[in-house]
Amino acid sequence: EVQLVESGGGLVQPGGSLRLSCAASGFSFSSYWMHWVRQAPGKGLVWVSRINSDGSTTNYADSVKGRFTMSRDNARNTLYLHINSLRVDDTAVYSCARGVVGASASAFDIWGQGTMVTVSS
Amino acid sequence: QSVLTQPPSASGTPGQRVTISCSGSSSNIGRNTVNWYQQLPGTAPKLLIYSNSQRPSGVPDRFSGSKSGTSASLAISGLQSEDEADYYCAAWDDSLNGVLFGGGTKVTVL
Numbered sequence: 355e356v357q358l359v360e361s362g363g364g365l366v367q368p369g370g371s372l373r374l375s376c377a378a379s380g381f382s383f384s385s386y387w388m389h390w391v392r393q394a395p396g397k398g399l400v401w402v403s404r405i406n407s408d409g410s411t412t413n414y415a416d417s418v419k420g421r422f423t424m425s426r427d428n429a430r431n432t433l434y435l436h437i438n439s440l441r442v443d444d445t446a447v448y449s450c451a452r453g454v455v456g457a458s459a460s461a462f463d464i465w466g467q468g469t470m471v472t473v474s475s
Numbered sequence: 476q477s478v479l480t481q482p483p484s485a486s487g488t489p490g491q492r493v494t495i496s497c498s499g500s501s502s503n504i505g506r507n508t509v510n511w512y513q514q515l516p517g518t519a520p521k522l523l524i525y526s527n528s529q530r531p532s533g534v535p536d537r538f539s540g541s542k543s544g545t546s547a548s549l550a551i552s553g554l555q556s557e558d559e560a561d562y563y564c565a566a567w568d569d570s571l572n573g574v575l576f577g578g579g580t581k582v583t584v585l
Contacts, residue, residue, distance in 0.1 A: 401574035
């Protein structure tokens with residue numbers, strides 16, 4: 355079964371750090387662009403970042419640039435999101451998603467269920 | 476505030492046709508294809524339409540997408556109760572060098 359499973363979320367104080375993980379299974383992980391998308395409680399989807407198949411290229415939303423770092427370990431079929439200098443408005447469910455081969459950069463065909471990050475003092 | 480603009484809500488009775496618009500600009504929809512997602516309550520988003528009008532395997536042909544200029548639309552024909560969900564458009568933005576989502580449209584089946 356093609357699957358993405360996130361972990362690493364939790365309650366963090368403002369200014370803190372977290373590392374989110376996304377374990378991929380059931381497909382050739384190293385062949386796909388991967389993305390992180392977040393959704394604050396009761397709000398819409400917001401794209402966070404993307405990484406190419408070999409990890410050499412990353413892009414970030416302006417709101418997280420300089421604070422978030424996306425990486426991947428293709429040998430472990432795992433995606434990461436290192437989050438620093440957390441702010442209250444980073445509170446959201448963070449989901450990883452797989453890019454569709456041959457489609458635009460905003461097409462994601464497999465999504466994880468997400469991991470909740472709560473930033474509060 | 477989303478750069479891709481969607482109406483916050485839409486509704487219809489069973490069997491009706493509902494259309495959701497997504498308005499962007501030359502740097503996003505005007506230059507790149509649009510994708511649509513359906514998010515049922517408490518679940519992960521599901522790719523509904525990609526490349527403006529293509530349906531992934533398993534998506535009913537009641538769902539259709541189109542794009543013209545800097546706008547796109549999603550149509551749901553033969554509305555069913557299970558179509559109650561939030562719908563999001565998405566497109567790459569060449570100026571921002573990132574993906575933009577619309578603010579989402581909540582579809583209610585009356």
